[in-house]
Amino acid sequence: LMVALNLFGVTWMRTFERRAVLWGLGGILTVSSLLLRRKRGRAPPYEGLSGVVPYSALKIAAWRAVEADLGDQALFNDQLAVELAGPSAIAEVRARMARNPENVASRLAIRTKYFDDALVNAVEGADVPGTINHEPTLTTMAQVVLLGAGMDSRVFRLKTSSGYQAEVAFEVDLPEVLAAKQVVLDRCAAAGTLPELQLARKRIAVGANLEEEAWDWRLLAAGFNRSLPTVWLAEGLLMYLEPAAVDRLAAKIFRLSAPGSALLVSMVNSVSVAKAQASQKSALMQTWKWGSNDPRAFFSAFGWTVQSVVQVGSKKANFGRWTGEAVDLEDRPRATDTVSRVLYIRASKSPPPITPSKGSSTPGTPTKANCTSALKMALFDSPQR
Numbered sequence: 001l002m003v004a005l006n007l008f009g010v011t012w013m014r015t016f017e018r019r020a021v022l023w024g025l026g027g028i029l030t031v032s033s034l035l036l037r038r039k040r041g042r043a044p045p046y047e048g049l050s051g052v053v054p055y056s057a058l059k060i061a062a063w064r065a066v067e068a069d070l071g072d073q074a075l076f077n078d079q080l081a082v083e084l085a086g087p088s089a090i091a092e093v094r095a096r097m098a099r100n101p102e103n104v105a106s107r108l109a110i111r112t113k114y115f116d117d118a119l120v121n122a123v124e125g126a127d128v129p130g131t132i133n134h135e136p137t138l139t140t141m142a143q144v145v146l147l148g149a150g151m152d153s154r155v156f157r158l159k160t161s162s163g164y165q166a167e168v169a170f171e172v173d174l175p176e177v178l179a180a181k182q183v184v185l186d187r188c189a190a191a192g193t194l195p196e197l198q199l200a201r202k203r204i205a206v207g208a209n210l211e212e213e214a215w216d217w218r219l220l221a222a223g224f225n226r227s228l229p230t231v232w233l234a235e236g237l238l239m240y241l242e243p244a245a246v247d248r249l250a251a252k253i254f255r256l257s258a259p260g261s262a263l264l265v266s267m268v269n270s271v272s273v274a275k276a277q278a279s280q281k282s283a284l285m286q287t288w289k290w291g292s293n294d295p296r297a298f299f300s301a302f303g304w305t306v307q308s309v310v311q312v313g314s315k316k317a318n319f320g321r322w323t324g325e326a327v328d329l330e331d332r333p334r335a336t337d338t339v340s341r342v343l344y345i346r347a348s349k350s351p352p353p354i355t356p357s358k359g360s361s362t363p364g365t366p367t368k369a370n371c372t373s374a375l376k377m378a379l380f381d382s383p384q385r
Contacts, residue, residue: 047086047088047089047180048180049176049177049180050176052283052284052287053240053284053287054174054176054177055089056150056284057150057151057173057177057181058084058085058086058088058089058151058180059085059089059092059093059284060108060150060151060236061078061081061084061085061089061150061151061153062081062085062086062089062090062092062093063093063104063105063108063109064076064078064081064085064108064109064112064153065078065081065082065085065090065093066090066093066094066097066105067081067105067109067112068081068082074109075109075110075112075113075319075321076109076112076113076116076157077157078112078153078157079153079157079195080153080156080157080184080188080194080195081151081153083184083187083188083193084151084153084181084184085151086184093105106321106322106323107312107323107324107342109319109321110312110313110317110318110319110321110322111235111236111266111312111342111344113319114310114312114317114319114344115233115235115264115266115344116154116158118264118344118346119144119154119158119199119231119233119264120158120159120160120161120199122141122231122262122264123140123141123144123160123164123166123199123231124140124160124161124162124164125140125141140164140166140229141166141229141230141231141261141262142166142167142168142225142228142229142230143166143167143168143169143170143224143225143228143229143230143231144166144168144169144170144199144200144230144231144233145169145170145172145219145224145230145231145232145233145253146169146170146171146172146233146235147172147210147232147233147234147237147249147253148172148173148210148234148235148236148237148240149171149172149173149178149205150173150177150181150236151177151181151184152171152235154199155169155171155197155198155199155200155203156194156195156196156197156198156199157195157198158198158199159198159199160199165197165198165199165200165201166199166200166201166231167200167201167202167228168200168201168202168203168204168223169197169199169200169202169203169204170204170205170206170219170222170223170224171203171204171205171206172206172208172210172215172218172219173205173206173207173208174207174208174209175207175208178205178206178207179207181205182205204222204223206218206219206222210237210241210245210249211241211242211245213248216252216256219256224256226256226257226258227258228258229257229258229259229260229261229262230256230257230258230261230262231261231262231263231264232253232257232261232262232263232264233264233265234249234263234264234265234266235264235265235266236266237266238265238266238267238290239267239268239272239273239276239288239289239290239291240287240288240289240290241289241290242289242290243289243290246290247302250298250299250302250304251302254302254303254304254349257349258349259349259350259351260348260349260350260351261348261349262346262347262348262349263299263304263345263346263347263348263349264344264345264346265295265299265344265345265347266342266343266344266345267291267292267295267342267343267345268288268291268340268341268342268343269291269292269293269337269339269340269341269343270291270292270293270337271291271293271337271338271339271340271341272288272291272340272341272342273288273289273290273291275340276288293335293336293337294335295309295343295345296309299345299347303349304347304348304349305347305348305349305350306345306346306347307346307347307348308344308345308346309343309344309345310343310344310345310346311327311341311342311343311344312327312342312343312344313325313327314327317344327341
């Protein structure tokens with residue numbers, strides 16, 4: 001009996017020890033899980049996207065959405081922005097506005113309005129060098145390419161004054177961003193709330209990483225036509241790319257562009273990049289990589305003719321909404337600049353020269369025949385590079 005009791009006691013103790021060990025491990029795992037959840041709870045919600053940069057597409061849409069709060073004072077009306085942003089991003093934006101009324105809302109509204117107008121003018125041909133007697137047939141853009149398009153909705157909401165539409169608008173961005181966008185557009189289409197295309201007759205999404213070498217092949221495979229005049233928009237993009245990638249981008253889009261094409265860019269100077277990287281308030285700004293103090297020299301080096309460099313906050317880029325300090329409006333290279341600057345660039349690929357036809361009474365004056373010839377050259381005879 002004593003032997004039996006001893007064996008039972010030993011067995012029970014071993015079982016208890018095993019259970020104690022298991023309970024201890026379980027407790028450790030439970031605590032670890034709670035700590036991990038708490039840590040995750042402090043991390044920014046990326047709505048299924050891979051990081052802060054892809055998620056910024058939703059945040060920018062949220063800033064566009066809250067512009068509607070201003071009613072008649074709003075600089076634009078983006079009906080899709082609420083759907084494209086989603087409730088979480090909009091809640092973040094509203095919380096930030098409550099903490100700091102003088103926030104990025106006005107600056108992003110200015111940027112959106114500026115490039116709304118610039119894009120419409122470029123598509124219609126109003127701002128393209130080589131316009132002759134304002135004949136739109138010579139300068140209208142057949143293609144629109146939105147680089148780093150994100151949740152941009154311009155193809156749905158912008159109209160030209162003449163009713164002209166580009167043939168196609170290509171939206172280029174990371175595949176995960178465009179996939180998330182397509183889910184929203186499909187949902188709106190099913191609900192009957194998706195607006196009709198306005199800026200172009202057709203919209204094509206092109207999933208590509210603009211830092212990779214082969215992004216242009218993806219664009220070409222999607223149907224991009226090198227022989228057609230194109231307006232390119234790179235808004236809120238270049239600061240997130242490596243310097244070498246920005247060089248490749250500027251060179252490639254020039255080679256892809258037919259004569260008469262236009263380039264619209266928002267960018268920052270080098271001082272802005274340095275300050276952003278040192279920022280403790282914005283994980284997004286810490287990812288900035290590229291800026292230039294001399295945009296004219298930079299884009300000219302790749303063949304572009306720079307028409308204008310406008311600083312945000314100046315008379316041409318404030319729309320009565322600028323809340324920052326007065327800006328230095330002088331447009332010149334700033335190699336030793338010490339002030340943060342946000343710049344808007346308009347550039348073009350110069351069309352071929354137009355020579356007078358025989359019988360022209362004024363040397364150098366273009367005739368209608370010459371204009372037609374130049375148009376055919378721009379559309380159909382540009383070299384394939």
